[in-house]
Amino acid sequence: MTPTSLSRADRGQLLQAADRLGFRPEPDVDEHTLAEMILLRRQMLEDLDRDCLVELLRWADRPVVQEATALEMARELMGVRKMTFAGLSPEALRALAVIRGIDLQDDAEPRRVIRAMKDTEPIWDKLSRKRRRLVGKLLSNVIGDVEAARQRQSRTGRSLKERIEEHGVVGGLADGLRGAADEYIAAKLDEIEHRIDTKLDQIDQRLAEWRDREIANRLRIIKITLVASVIVALISLAYAYFSKYVLG
Amino acid sequence: MHLFDLYRRMLVVICTVYAVVRTIQGIGNVARQLSGEQPALRIARGYALALLATVKVHRFGWQILQIIALAGALATLVYLHWRVLV
Numbered sequence: 586m587t588p589t590s591l592s593r594a595d596r597g598q599l600l601q602a603a604d605r606l607g608f609r610p611e612p613d614v615d616e617h618t619l620a621e622m623i624l625l626r627r628q629m630l631e632d633l634d635r636d637c638l639v640e641l642l643r644w645a646d647r648p649v650v651q652e653a654t655a656l657e658m659a660r661e662l663m664g665v666r667k668m669t670f671a672g673l674s675p676e677a678l679r680a681l682a683v684i685r686g687i688d689l690q691d692d693a694e695p696r697r698v699i700r701a702m703k704d705t706e707p708i709w710d711k712l713s714r715k716r717r718r719l720v721g722k723l724l725s726n727v728i729g730d731v732e733a734a735r736q737r738q739s740r741t742g743r744s745l746k747e748r749i750e751e752h753g754v755v756g757g758l759a760d761g762l763r764g765a766a767d768e769y770i771a772a773k774l775d776e777i778e779h780r781i782d783t784k785l786d787q788i789d790q791r792l793a794e795w796r797d798r799e800i801a802n803r804l805r806i807i808k809i810t811l812v813a814s815v816i817v818a819l820i821s822l823a824y825a826y827f828s829k830y831v832l833g
Numbered sequence: 834m835h836l837f838d839l840y841r842r843m844l845v846v847i848c849t850v851y852a853v854v855r856t857i858q859g860i861g862n863v864a865r866q867l868s869g870e871q872p873a874l875r876i877a878r879g880y881a882l883a884l885l886a887t888v889k890v891h892r893f894g895w896q897i898l899q900i901i902a903l904a905g906a907l908a909t910l911v912y913l914h915w916r917v918l919v
Contacts, residue, residue: 796884797892804896810852811903818910821841825917828835 591620599623606630607663608686629683630659637680638662644673646743659684666710667751670699714750721749721757 591599599619603610606626610619631654638658642649645665650657662684670678678698682689687701725745749757867878890897 792884793887796888800888800893801896804893804900808896808900808903810848811900811907815903815906815910817841817844818907818914821837822910822913822917824837825914829917 588620588624591623594620605660607660607684627656631656633659633680633683634676637674637677640674640677641665641681641684644677666706666714668703668706668714669747670695670702717753717757718746718750720754721746724749724754724758 591602594602594616596616596619599616600610602623603619603626606623608622608626610622614622633655635655635658638655639649641662642658645662645667647661647665653661662681670681673681675695675698678695679689679691679693682693682698682702685702685705687698687705689698689701693701721744745757745761748760751757752760863881867874867881
């Protein structure tokens, strides 16, 4: 939305624009102030460092589209409620805090940023996350070694417990099932490729045997022809010798 | 010229011509079947050449030796014919 369109928008449209940018203004804010807040928020998101946003998208297992703008990447990250920040750089943590609408100084320490994000997490979200973590822990104990083996081979390396904590029971199990289905298909494709290779080797071997038989047949024909020629030549020589030297 | 000489010479000519014609026909048939620019025919040509190039000659060594010996014997007999008749 441009400044001109914002100045003409009604309160409902402004609130929708604010929601799309991931912040909720106070109810008593007038339209003019709301439009300024929207522009400011939009500018803040567009000024975020692209490398930090890419790092955050990878941390959140979201797709990284190289042509996306900083604002589009920030919008993608607005729906991420993940509260484990292991592996994130201090700059990425600050960018995430900005996306989540937390005001901090530019040089805030990572611990302060993480504390601020945890403090601003709604209580209901916190309870849901802890509940999902508990369910994830119970289910991962039930599923056990199979899941541990699959995690060692998985691309993301996240456990079932972590996936359930982040996406809920159905989402976490679906993610695991999808991965198991991918592995099954990959194994079947390998098996099919192996069978095709074996069949091609058999065909190659049969053609080589056919070639050898044909060459052996041709050589036998040549040999028989030569034997017959030698026999006829012997008879002819004997006849020529006999007619010249015996009969005169 | 004796009748047998005539028969001998005609036999040589006829057999040689027959063998040459049949050989050329066989090679021509194979070349015609494998000619063409379709990808399948290009692959078939390449594979046929690869099959020929991977022949293990030592498997036919004894037969080849026999053929060489018989060809030598035939050449000797032809030479002796020439010596006897000349």
